[in-house]
Amino acid sequence: MVVLATKCYIDGDARERALDSLTSLVANDIGDLDVEYDIGVRDDDFISVTVSGADETVARNVLREEWGEVTPHLSAGETYVGTLEHWDDDGFVLDAGIEVRVPTEELGLGRGSATQIRDRFGLVQHMPLTFVYGGDDEPSRLADEQIDRLYDWTRGSGRVNVNSATRGEVRATVNRAGHAKDIVTVERLGLLEQSIVCRDETDPPGLLASIGSYLPAELKCVIGQ
Template identity: 70%
Template structure:
């Protein structure tokens, strides 16, 4: 079984639609392999995929690569994925099956308090983020947990583009449909999937991200944040 590092953070009919979308993604990823699978959801909203068949090992590896994996054990210096749960003046808290705190000094995202970085980089709750585990450090030894270099590079790249609007609690299809319904289809490049229910609307050059947010915000029960080009 693989526990995917993305959350099904909605309920009722929206949850069923999210799981339908997840089945499609899993089918696209491993459908050509000789493997059967069953999808479930843990008590903490992380989805599970139980895989059987001749290609089960290969299928699990594909899912780990595609979504990241929530694991039981953590080794210092190794890279993992968690979802952004909260932030305060002390740093970010990621959910990787248990709370993982990334101190403010180890975010590596430039100057500003964590709340300011959340706004600057358009971070939304439940966004999957990659980190390097530093251990519990109960004796003060060892390295602290930090965001991975790849994660930092990804976020900085967002600020060098043409702008984005990041959204949570919505499937990629719903975000696309909302942009179209609001009459802004020509103002975006694509909707990039960040997690199962976390999307990034990539703006065209000249599109105003705050204006796009204002246009689509009333139609989505979501947290939305802009990434303004620096």
């Protein structure tokens, strides 16, 4: 079994649609391999995929590479993926199967409190973030590749980040609001966390205001330079 580092935290029909979407994504990842698989949701909302068959080892590795993995034990100095669960002025708290606090000074994202940094980089709750686990002796920190990726966002044309919706739902919402020509693409961050990449001439706060009424979600802007 592989526990993916992404969550399904919505209910009702939206939950069923999200799991249907995930089933399609997993099929794209490992459907060509000689395996059978079953998808479930744990009590902590992380998604588990039970894999069996001749290619099960390859399939598990593909899923780990694509989604990240939640493991029962973390080793100091190793890199993992956790979801952004809480934040305060002193840092972020990531859920990686256990709560991992990343102090503000270990975020590597410039000046300000952790709350200000979250706003500046458009980080929505439950977004997967890659971190280096510090263990008992050292503080945990965001991984260098994660820091680079977030800084790249601020150097682009701007983004609107969204949670609680699948990539297909976000694309449909942008189209319904009449903004299909105002975006480049919708990047998948997790199952229910997406990043709408704006065109150079598109104003991210304006796009957020336009689509916000269609999405029962948290939306945050990234203002490009």
